[in-house]
Amino acid sequence: MEEKRSNSAGGVGGMALFALIGFVGALVVGWGIFPKMLYSQKTQPIRFSHTVHTQLGIECEQCHHLGPDGRFAGLPSTESCAECHGEETGDTSANGKEIDKFVKDYVKTGRQVPWLVYQYQPDNVFFSHAAHKGFECTKCHLDVAKMDTPPPYYENRLSGYSKDTMKMWECERCHASMGTSNACFVCHK
Amino acid sequence: MGLDRRAFLGLVAGGTVGAMFTPIPWKLIDDASIWTQNWPWIPRVPKGQIDYVATTSKLCPAGEGLKIMRVAGNPILAGGNPSHPLSCGGVSALARSEVYMLYSPARIKSPMKRNGKTFAPITWEQALVEMAEKLGAAKGAVASISGDNTGTINEVLTALTAKLGSAGSFMMPSEATTAAKAMKLMGAQGQAGYDFENADTVLVLGADIFETWGTSSRNRKAFGASRPAGDKPANTYVYVGPSRNNTAAVCDQWVPAAAADLGVVALGIAWHLLKAGATSNAPGFDTFKAVVNGGFGPEDVKRATGVAPETLAAIAKALASAKAPLVVTGSPFGQGLGAAPVIAGMSLNMLLGRINKPGGVYMLPELPSVVPGALTRAAMLDGDLPAFLKGVESGKTPAPKALLIYDANPVYGLPEAATMAKALEKIPFKVSFSSFMDETAALCDLVLPNSLPLERYDDVATPYGSGFCVYSLVRPIQKPICDTKTTGDVLLGLARKLSIDLKFDNFQQVIKEKVASLAKVSGGFVAKDVMPWQVAAGKPAPALVGGDLWKALEAGYAWTMVGQAPQTAMGFAAEVVAKAVKAGKPATATVLAPYAQLRTGTPVTGMPCQDLTTVPDTELLGDTTFIRVNSETAKTLGLKKGQMVKLSGAGVDCQAKVHIFESVMPGMVSAPLGFGHTAFDYYSQGKGANYLSLAAVVEEAGSGLSMWIAPEVKIA
Numbered sequence: 001m002e003e004k005r006s007n008s009a010g011g012v013g014g015m016a017l018f019a020l021i022g023f024v025g026a027l028v029v030g031w032g033i034f035p036k037m038l039y040s041q042k043t044q045p046i047r048f049s050h051t052v053h054t055q056l057g058i059e060c061e062q063c064h065h066l067g068p069d070g071r072f073a074g075l076p077s078t079e080s081c082a083e084c085h086g087e088e089t090g091d092t093s094a095n096g097k098e099i100d101k102f103v104k105d106y107v108k109t110g111r112q113v114p115w116l117v118y119q120y121q122p123d124n125v126f127f128s129h130a131a132h133k134g135f136e137c138t139k140c141h142l143d144v145a146k147m148d149t150p151p152p153y154y155e156n157r158l159s160g161y162s163k164d165t166m167k168m169w170e171c172e173r174c175h176a177s178m179g180t181s182n183a184c185f186v187c188h189k
Numbered sequence: 190m191g192l193d194r195r196a197f198l199g200l201v202a203g204g205t206v207g208a209m210f211t212p213i214p215w216k217l218i219d220d221a222s223i224w225t226q227n228w229p230w231i232p233r234v235p236k237g238q239i240d241y242v243a244t245t246s247k248l249c250p251a252g253e254g255l256k257i258m259r260v261a262g263n264p265i266l267a268g269g270n271p272s273h274p275l276s277c278g279g280v281s282a283l284a285r286s287e288v289y290m291l292y293s294p295a296r297i298k299s300p301m302k303r304n305g306k307t308f309a310p311i312t313w314e315q316a317l318v319e320m321a322e323k324l325g326a327a328k329g330a331v332a333s334i335s336g337d338n339t340g341t342i343n344e345v346l347t348a349l350t351a352k353l354g355s356a357g358s359f360m361m362p363s364e365a366t367t368a369a370k371a372m373k374l375m376g377a378q379g380q381a382g383y384d385f386e387n388a389d390t391v392l393v394l395g396a397d398i399f400e401t402w403g404t405s406s407r408n409r410k411a412f413g414a415s416r417p418a419g420d421k422p423a424n425t426y427v428y429v430g431p432s433r434n435n436t437a438a439v440c441d442q443w444v445p446a447a448a449a450d451l452g453v454v455a456l457g458i459a460w461h462l463l464k465a466g467a468t469s470n471a472p473g474f475d476t477f478k479a480v481v482n483g484g485f486g487p488e489d490v491k492r493a494t495g496v497a498p499e500t501l502a503a504i505a506k507a508l509a510s511a512k513a514p515l516v517v518t519g520s521p522f523g524q525g526l527g528a529a530p531v532i533a534g535m536s537l538n539m540l541l542g543r544i545n546k547p548g549g550v551y552m553l554p555e556l557p558s559v560v561p562g563a564l565t566r567a568a569m570l571d572g573d574l575p576a577f578l579k580g581v582e583s584g585k586t587p588a589p590k591a592l593l594i595y596d597a598n599p600v601y602g603l604p605e606a607a608t609m610a611k612a613l614e615k616i617p618f619k620v621s622f623s624s625f626m627d628e629t630a631a632l633c634d635l636v637l638p639n640s641l642p643l644e645r646y647d648d649v650a651t652p653y654g655s656g657f658c659v660y661s662l663v664r665p666i667q668k669p670i671c672d673t674k675t676t677g678d679v680l681l682g683l684a685r686k687l688s689i690d691l692k693f694d695n696f697q698q699v700i701k702e703k704v705a706s707l708a709k710v711s712g713g714f715v716a717k718d719v720m721p722w723q724v725a726a727g728k729p730a731p732a733l734v735g736g737d738l739w740k741a742l743e744a745g746y747a748w749t750m751v752g753q754a755p756q757t758a759m760g761f762a763a764e765v766v767a768k769a770v771k772a773g774k775p776a777t778a779t780v781l782a783p784y785a786q787l788r789t790g791t792p793v794t795g796m797p798c799q800d801l802t803t804v805p806d807t808e809l810l811g812d813t814t815f816i817r818v819n820s821e822t823a824k825t826l827g828l829k830k831g832q833m834v835k836l837s838g839a840g841v842d843c844q845a846k847v848h849i850f851e852s853v854m855p856g857m858v859s860a861p862l863g864f865g866h867t868a869f870d871y872y873s874q875g876k877g878a879n880y881l882s883l884a885a886v887v888e889e890a891g892s893g894l895s896m897w898i899a900p901e902v903k904i905a
Contacts, residue, residue: 014195018196022202158223
């Protein structure tokens with residue numbers, strides 16, 4: 001009987017301790033390890049320095065321009081980049097090597113650079129930059145203009161989307177705060 | 190304190206509760222739901238740089254300027270070009286399909302040679318050798334058919350045919366062929382062009398101007414621009430025809446009249462105009478007046494057509510009191526109308542003094558020809574293809590030894606399709622330059638696939654109906670997807686092989702020469718800040734800087750000119766009208782009133798796959814097409830809604846379901862065209878019936894022209 005009581009008292013305490021360990025462990029896994037498991041990390045095929053280009057006075061819109069209907073006109077093509085970087089430089093600096101890599105691998109082969117886009121929206125979303133041109137680009141986008149090395153690209157292993165792709169609740173929250181309609185057809189044409 | 194059962198349960202419970210305070214369950218649920226949107230078989234929107242390039246539609250006869258949206262260099266979508274005068278931003282269902290048709294399963298992927306009942310792929314060099322051998326042997330008896338009304342390719346085709354010894358160069362019949370015949374009979378020079386933009390009262394006799402007739406996209410834009418939403422319309426449109434079609438539906442008034450009676454209605458209106466004092470110095474006026482006064486009074490017209498005298502009088506009054514009235518005559522289904530109704534309609538324009546006036550009819554000159562020995566467009570339009578093929582079939586006309594067929598599908602697109610197919614069987618060597626395996630290509634010995642408009646250089650010169658001369662460029666915006674070639678290049682290569690000098694080595698050179706010749710035409714300009722209808726209304730035409738014309742055309746602008754061919758003897762051709770237009774008694778038999786729509790394609794394209802979804806269940810249900818009759822006709826014929834019936838005409842039977850539709854006038858059986866293909870792909874094949882095959886060809890009195898405007902059919 002005594003042993004049983006002792007076990008019972010010790011068991012409850014032990015149980016609580018293990019529950020606490022389980023609780024804390026779950027928090028550690030959930031907040032620390034799970035995100036790293038969920039996303040695979042990738043790097044851009046070319047280490048494009050936005051800083052170098054912005055320091056030359058190039059505006060975002062000069063390369064990331066909009067189509068006539070306000071839709072994002074896509075990333076610059078190899079041809080448009082080649083207008084400035086059409087030939088190998090022979091420069092041995094880090095940036096020079098990247099330029100030569102771009103020329104060798106893409107300009108001379110006529111291939112498009114498979115850039116990793118941080119914020120492509122799902123195909124079922126119609127997003128017009130024309131309707132959002134009052135905002136600064138950095139309100140939604142990473143402020144890459146100040147980055148010499150593009151940030152890592154995190155791809156969700158389950159959904160396949162970039163970690164930075166805006167979620168629907170984010171769109172809805174902004175629309176609500178701006179007094180803009182959140183009706184389905186506003187974004188899902 | 191080992192990990193006993195209780196400790197384990199505690200660990201699990203704690204872990205579970207802890208997990209609830211982490212993103213794990215919520216994020217997994219969210220991502221799993223997103224994952225279901227990305228299954229691999231779901232089509233993806235392509236990613237890449239988006240740009241827009243300009244070209245012109247060749248698949249649509251309305252000749253709209255297009256802006257093609259490309260992603261990473263691949264064409265994705267065709268839209269109307271706002272800067273082009275024949276588009277003004279509008280696009281037809283057919284022009285919209287320019288991109289989709291690139292991937293049609295019906296595309297012919299390489300040159301093919303007949304091998305028994307099937308085809309075997311051959312190389313282009315083998316095809317040229319074969320053609321050179323057969324055409325060389327057929328010299329003196331080579332015929333050609335073109336389905337392209339507007340291209341300079343016709344100059345290459347007809348020049349080559351002539352050098353080989355022509356047995357006839359023909360255009361597929363259309364509104365342009367009928368109008369050209371009418372103009373010739375009237376002694377007029379030039380192609381009739383209609384200035385809708387400056388007209389204030391428009392009487393439309395039969396022509397489906399907002400769907401299939403002429404420059405339909407531009408016509409719609411002109412109509413819309415004069416009727417801003419909420420404001421008073423700047424003009425009045427009246428439609429006369431057998432059904433409330435897409436044109437009649439938006440006009441201010443629909444006057445029901447059979448297609449066979451359009452000439453009678455026109456002369457009935459002329460009776461009122463003459464009575465009100467209208468006169469003309471043109472040759473034949475006195476005879477015309479006598480013909481009209483002799484049998485086209487209000488009661489005559491009412492007896493023949495059912496149109497009330499007060500209706501005719503009101504139309505005549507509206508035309509006579511308008512500042513810029515315009516009368517347009519055409520077939521409700523874009524073909525088969527005789528020349529006499531066009532002459533009768535044009536006579537109204539003459540009585541109203543509307544020839545070569547703003548808001549009236551401009552007699553447009555033909556653009557300069559560049560290939561030596563080519564037929565003019567007027568000469569090509571003068572040929573009567575149905576009569577020629579019927580003659581070949583019956584043995585009255587010697588069958589040519591060889592036939593070149595460009596962009597045409599006479600076995601499907603002509604009336605009496607069975608007769609036409611038999612005629613083709615009598616021709617020993619046939620070559621089809623088609624992009625798709627159509628009904629005619631399937632009967633040919635060689636099929637040499639033409640690259641599609643987005644893959645080739647081509648052009649569009651003054652489509653029929655345009656109120657001004659206009660020229661626009663078709664240019665390749667991507668490499669050919671299949672092993673196809675531009676037919677112009679193939680024909681020029683063939684000429685070289687046969688040692689025939691056609692002056693040019695490739696078709697792009699021909700187009701460049703054409704553009705260079707346009708730069709020298711006095712009065713021509715690039716429609717950019719000033720549109721041609723504004724020049725017609727009095728605005729000065731801007732100067733043309735010649736060297737920039739090619740660049741301007743590549744950028745999607747059109748060369749235009751407001752001008753007219755000099756007229757020396759344009760008359761009323763009253764003797765033709767007297768023979769062909771009769772105000773007799775109304776037809777007692779059931780008359781077929783076909784209608785055509787751009788969404789169901791053309792005989793050349795088949796039915797664009799994406800347009801199939803736009804066809805309503807009252808037109809095509811499963812694989813059965815509907816005919817439309819009003820309740821009065823249905824009662825007379827004992828027909829019920831949804832009933833399957835058999836239509837018979839010209840020795841052919843067609844199946845149809847009955848749709849009761851009050852927008853068809855009594856006695857008429859309205860039937861959709863564009864269905865009943867036996868060739869093409871699974872989007873077009875076996876869908877309903879080809880009701881055009883029920884139409885028998887008859888010779889129009891006075892003109893001798895083949896016509897099939899109002900065929901009688903039996904319904905059982």
